[in-house]
Amino acid sequence: MNNIKGKRKKIYEHLHTLHIHRKLVREFCFKCGLYKQGIIHDLSKYSLEELLPSIKYYQGNRSPLAYEKELKGYSEAWLRHKGRNKHHWEYWYDFIVDRFQPIEMPVPYLVESICDRIAASKVYLKDKYTDASPLEYLLTKDVTDYMHPNTANEFKRILTYLKDNGEEKTFKMLREMVQEDKKRRHKD
Ligand SMILES: [Zn+2]
Numbered sequence: 059m060n061n062i063k064g065k066r067k068k069i070y071e072h073l074h075t076l077h078i079h080r081k082l083v084r085e086f087c088f089k090c091g092l093y094k095q096g097i098i099h100d101l102s103k104y105s106l107e108e109l110l111p112s113i114k115y116y117q118g119n120r121s122p123l124a125y126e127k128e129l130k131g132y133s134e135a136w137l138r139h140k141g142r143n144k145h146h147w148e149y150w151y152d153f154i155v156d157r158f159q160p161i162e163m164p165v166p167y168l169v170e171s172i173c174d175r176i177a178a179s180k181v182y183l184k185d186k187y188t189d190a191s192p193l194e195y196l197l198t199k200d201v202t203d204y205m206h207p208n209t210a211n212e213f214k215r216i217l218t219y220l221k222d223n224g225e226e227k228t229f230k231m232l233r234e235m236v237q238e239d240k241k242r243r244h245k246d
Pocket residue numbers: 100139143145146174
């Protein structure tokens with residue numbers, strides 16, 4: 059009985075966290091002018107292949123898939139997720155001229171990724187969150203060495219700007235980046 063209760067609680071809490079996360083990302087993406095991406099962000103997390111492991115490894119204070127990775131050495135759900143969701147820098151990797159290497163993230167997905175990072179930090183850190191938290195997370199995780207150098211520089215630049223100038227100015231800057239990128243692509 060307790061087991062069923064515990065499972066039900068995990069399902070409810072995971073879905074609730076996902077709902078709050080998607081709501082925040084949507085709000086941030088809309089501020090940046092990314093309407094479609096804001097709506098479809100992380101929808102693949104509702105597929106059974108991603109949902110079931112997320113519930114099984116649910117902990118509440120970090121991504122369940124990170125916990126799954128720790129236990130098993132890999133997470134099938136994460137591999138599926140990053141293979142389908144362009145807002146993850148890990149999606150942008152391929153064999154190019156006989157080397158497995160990072161590809162520069164297009165601006166709309168880089169911006170969605172920043173929105174994702176801010177939202178995830180807020181959900182997990184709650185009242186401990188500050189404008190410096192997303193940058194601190196990026197630097198402690200030390201993942202920038204694996205990204206395309208331009209993508210890594212952009213992540214650092216934008217999150218440092220957030221730390222120094224706050225959200226309002228950062229979203230304004232991101233909106234301008236998205237608009238300029240759109241203009242540039244229309245010309246091509
Ligand atoms: Zn995602």
